[in-house]
C-alpha cells in the first residue's frame with residue numbers, strides 16, 4: 001500500500017526529537033575494509049573508534065587529509081557501509097543493527113549529496129526520473145503526487161519545471177549539483193551527509209550552492225554532516241567541527257573556538273597550513289614530517305604519534321638535545337617507510353649479491369642522521385642495535401626495539417579525549433593530562449596566538 005510520510009512521522013521515534021537535542025549518538029564506531037587478499041592481509045581501519053553526538057538542526061563539519069576516513073564515516077552513518085563495531089544511536093535504536101521496516105525508515109531519513117555531480121547522476125534518465133526514483137523505490141504517494149513532489153523540489157533547488165524532461169548532460173556542474181540535492185531531499189530526510197558537495201564546482205558557483213544548502217536547512221530543519229577539505233568553507237558554514245586523522249577524531253568542538261584556539265597538535269598543524277589572507281602576517285608554518293601511516297597498520301599509541309611536532313619524550317631523555325631527538329624520530333620514520341615498501345624481486349636479488357638498490361643503505365641513513373653528533377649512550381646504543389636489525393632486513397624488529405627503548409606514552413598508549421576550551425570541546429592528546437605541558441606551550445604558535 002502506498003503511503004505519504006509526513007514530518008513528525010519519520011518511522012523512527014528518535015528522529016522526532018526537538019532542535020538542539022541529540023539526533024545521533026555515535027559511540028566507538030569502527031569501519032574496517034577487509035583486505036581482499038586470499039591469504040588474509042590486515043584490514044584497512046578506515047574509521048577506528050569514533051565517538052560524537054550530532055544535534056538536530058546543526059551542521060557538523062568533518063575535516064582532515066585525504067584518506068583519513070571522512071567519506072567512510074559518512075557512508076557508515078547512512079548505512080551505505082556496514083560498521084565493523086560500535087554504535088550509531090537514534091533514540092533507542094542502533095542504526096548499525098537496523099533491519100526490515102526500521103532500516104527502510106532510516107534510509108528514507110538519511111541521505112547523501114555526493115561530491116561529483118558529473119558521475120553521480122545517471123545520464124540516461126531525465127531529471128524528473130532521477131529525482132523521482134527514490135520516491136518510486138519507497139513507494140511514496142500516488143504517481144500524480146510524485147510528479148507534483150518533483151516539480152516542487154525543482155523549484156526548491158532553484159531549477160524550473162521545464163527541466164523535468166531534460167537530461168543531466170544539458171546542465172552545468174552547479175545545476176547538476178542542484179539536481180543531486182533535490183534527489184537527496186525527495187523523501188524529506190532528517191539527516192543529510194554532504195560529501196564535499198562543492199569541491200568539484202567552479203569557485204563562482206560554490207557560494208550559490210552553499211547558500212542554497214543553508215536556506216534549505218533553515219526551511220526544512222535539516223541536520224547536516226558536512227565533509228570538506230576546504231577549511232575556509234567549513235569555518236563559514238559549520239556550527240561544530242570534527243578533525244579526523246587516520247580514522248580517529250582528534251578534536252571536536254564549536255567552529256569559532258576550534259579555529260581560534262586549536263588544542264590538538266594535529267588541528268594546530270592543519271590550521272597552520274591554511275594560507276593567511278594577509279601575506280605580511282607573521283605565522284609559524286608547521287611542516288609535518290613524513291606521510292600518514294597506513295590505515296592497515298596504524299600506530300599502537302596515539303594515531304598522530306609518528307608525525308607529531310610536540311610528541312612527549314620518554315622519561316630520562318632531558319639530556320638529549322632537540323635536534324638529536326628529531327634525528328631519532330626521522331630514523332624511525334625512515335625505517336617505517338622501508339618496512340612498508342615492497343622490494344621488487346630484482347631489488348631483492350641485487351641486495352642478495354651485494355649490489356646497490358634504490359634503497360639507501362642503513363649505514364647511509366644512520367651516517368646522514370647521526371654523524372658529527374654528540375649522542376648520549378642512552379640513545380646511541382638503541383640506535384646502533386636497531387641499525388643492526390635493519391641491516392639484517394628486519395625493519396619491524398628495529399622499530400619495535402626503538403619503541404621499547406626510546407618510545408614515550410605517545411607510542412604506547414592511546415590518548416583519551418580531554419575536555420578543552422569552554423564550550424564542550426574535546427581533544428585526543430596525552431599532553432592535556434595534568435603532568436604534561438599543553439601543545440600550545442611547547443609547539444609553534446598558530447594563527448593569532450602570541
Ligand SMILES: Nc1ncnc2c1ncn2[C@@H]1O[C@H](COP(=O)(O)OP(=O)(O)OP(=O)(O)O)[C@@H](O)[C@H]1O
Nearest residue numbers: 033044046064065066067068069070071072073295
Ligand atoms: N571500498 C574500499 N575498500 C578498501 N579500502 C577503502 C575503501 N574505501 C576507502 N578505503 C580506504 O579507507 C581509507 C579511508 O578512505 P576514505 O575515502 O573514507 O577517506 P577520506 O578522508 O574521505 O578521503 P578523501 O578526502 O580522499 O575522499 C583510505 O585508506 C582508503 O583507501
